[in-house]
Amino acid sequence: MKTQQEQTDCRWFITIHFVKDNFAVSISIAPPKITSISPLSGNVGSLVSIIGSGFNTTPSLNTVYFGSVKATVTSASYTNLIAAVPVSSNYQKISVTNMAFNLTGYSNLPFNITFPVAANLTLMQVLHI
Numbered sequence: 623m624k625t626q627q628e629q630t631d632c633r634w635f636i637t638i639h640f641v642k643d644n645f646a647v648s649i650s651i652a653p654p655k656i657t658s659i660s661p662l663s664g665n666v667g668s669l670v671s672i673i674g675s676g677f678n679t680t681p682s683l684n685t686v687y688f689g690s691v692k693a694t695v696t697s698a699s700y701t702n703l704i705a706a707v708p709v710s711s712n713y714q715k716i717s718v719t720n721m722a723f724n725l726t727g728y729s730n731l732p733f734n735i736t737f738p739v740a741a742n743l744t745l746m747q748v749l750h751i
Contacts, residue, residue: 651723653723654674654719654725657674657675664707666735667707669696669707670704670707672704672718676700676727677698678720679699682695689714689732691711694708711733713735715728716732
């Protein structure tokens, strides 16, 4: 039996097994891989760039979560997604699921939600007195 393995465009592996006149082909698809997030913190609604590989090039075929809260993906390429920080998200890792293959990848670092600072507020204004 002779085996030949080829990786094409870092998206999947193709393994071909030759047994005399018969052959078999198996394809293994790697899950999305998140290599970095920029920025690592931001307010609700701010845009975050998720950099890596294995993303779907159609925005709606990528599901992004900040912890357990689903985000809106605004643009997509094979190596970069842009997503808006969702309401109710918290200090959690980001996950990306490529819905074409139902495979998921996770960030190594959590995303830190920040909140806008209200400048020059007095205690009276905060208490609505």
